[in-house]
Amino acid sequence: MHSKEQICHDDYQKTADWILSQTQHRPKVAIICGSGLGMLADALKLQDSFHYSDIPGFPQSTVQGHAGRLVFGELKGKTCVCMQGRFHMYEGHSLCKVTFPVRVFKLLGVETLIVTNAAGALADGYCNGDIMIIRDHINMPGLAGLNPLNGPNDDKFGPRFPPMSGVYDKDLRRLAKDICKSLGYSQFVQEGVYCMVGGPNFESIAEARFLHKLGADAVGMSTAPEVLVASHCGMKVFGLSLITNKVVKDYDDTEKVNHEGVLGVSKMRSETLQTLVTELVSRLDINNNTA
Numbered sequence: 377m378h379s380k381e382q383i384c385h386d387d388y389q390k391t392a393d394w395i396l397s398q399t400q401h402r403p404k405v406a407i408i409c410g411s412g413l414g415m416l417a418d419a420l421k422l423q424d425s426f427h428y429s430d431i432p433g434f435p436q437s438t439v440q441g442h443a444g445r446l447v448f449g450e451l452k453g454k455t456c457v458c459m460q461g462r463f464h465m466y467e468g469h470s471l472c473k474v475t476f477p478v479r480v481f482k483l484l485g486v487e488t489l490i491v492t493n494a495a496g497a498l499a500d501g502y503c504n505g506d507i508m509i510i511r512d513h514i515n516m517p518g519l520a521g522l523n524p525l526n527g528p529n530d531d532k533f534g535p536r537f538p539p540m541s542g543v544y545d546k547d548l549r550r551l552a553k554d555i556c557k558s559l560g561y562s563q564f565v566q567e568g569v570y571c572m573v574g575g576p577n578f579e580s581i582a583e584a585r586f587l588h589k590l591g592a593d594a595v596g597m598s599t600a601p602e603v604l605v606a607s608h609c610g611m612k613v614f615g616l617s618l619i620t621n622k623v624v625k626d627y628d629d630t631e632k633v634n635h636e637g638v639l640g641v642s643k644m645r646s647e648t649l650q651t652l653v654t655e656l657v658s659r660l661d662i663n664n665n666t667a
């Protein structure tokens with residue numbers, strides 16, 4: 377490993393090679409589970425799983441509701457790898473560490489990244505328990521210069537100046553909306569803009585009003601760096617936010633958000649999310665490889 381902030385191609389490759397030596401699964405799809413959404417991995421059949429602490433080079437997750445396991449297996453016959461727990465900037469990880477698994481997935485042969493997160497609603501029409509298909513994001517740390525692509529560009533992964541328009545794949549979003557319709561989910565499914573902030577504090581009222589005015593429908597503390605790095609190395613991206621709370625935008629509102637409440641709503645919608653993601657994966661146009 378180079379300096380604390382600098383991870384080189386060999387570091388990603390070493391981790392990928394270790395994983396390839398430990399499992400026969402060769403996933404084309406990776407799923408990152410948000411807070412309290414790790415049960416998505418439970419649906420995988422023929423599982424091989426690894427604690428992050430046992431994977432050479434892997435960061436460790438420290439947040440309640442993030443189990444810290446990499447799970448390989450099949451969802452309706454499609455080979456996937458699932459991160460049961462992700463890394464956040466507020467845990468003290470550099471953005472290179474936060475996005476380390478995404479580049480490892482690329483080296484494993486992953487072509488599509490599905491990200492999920494727990495988020496607070498800024499949009500007035502959203503309710504707790506709604507599922508928001510992410511149309512686009514606002515990367516607040518990125519706009520302020522905190523970017524996982526900072527430093528020398530690794531041309532083997534992608535270009536120095538990657539575009540970020542149209543990153544959330546239009547066809548996958550359309551497919552997800554069709555699936556939601558056929559499953560009878562449409563009344564609690566939204567499509568909108570996710571805003572990433574650094575956390576770990578939730579928003580002040582003035583910040584919430586500011587983000588809403590900027591065009592954000594939901595706010596959370598993850599996702600944008602992973603999506604950015606996945607898009608940089610040519611992966612298709614699909615994202616879902618589970619709306620776990622309303623962000624207070626009114627000075628007369630005395631409600632206070634907390635992580636336990638976030639986990640409670642995640643639990644309530646876990647099965648629904650699992651069904652939606654499983655159905656989506658089953659309809660992806662991919663063929664399985666094996667070792």
Ligand SMILES: O=P(O)(O)O[C@@H]1C[C@H](O)[C@@H](CO)O1
Nearest residue numbers: 410411493494597598635638
């Ligand atoms: O990993 P995600 O983005 O789902 O986690 C969200 C943001 C914070 O980590 C936590 C706050 O409750 O949930």
Ligand SMILES: Nc1nc2[nH]cnc2c(=O)[nH]1
Nearest residue numbers: 494495496595596597638
């Ligand atoms: N920043 C932020 N992250 C969240 N994760 C879940 N709910 C919220 C929220 O209201 N704000």
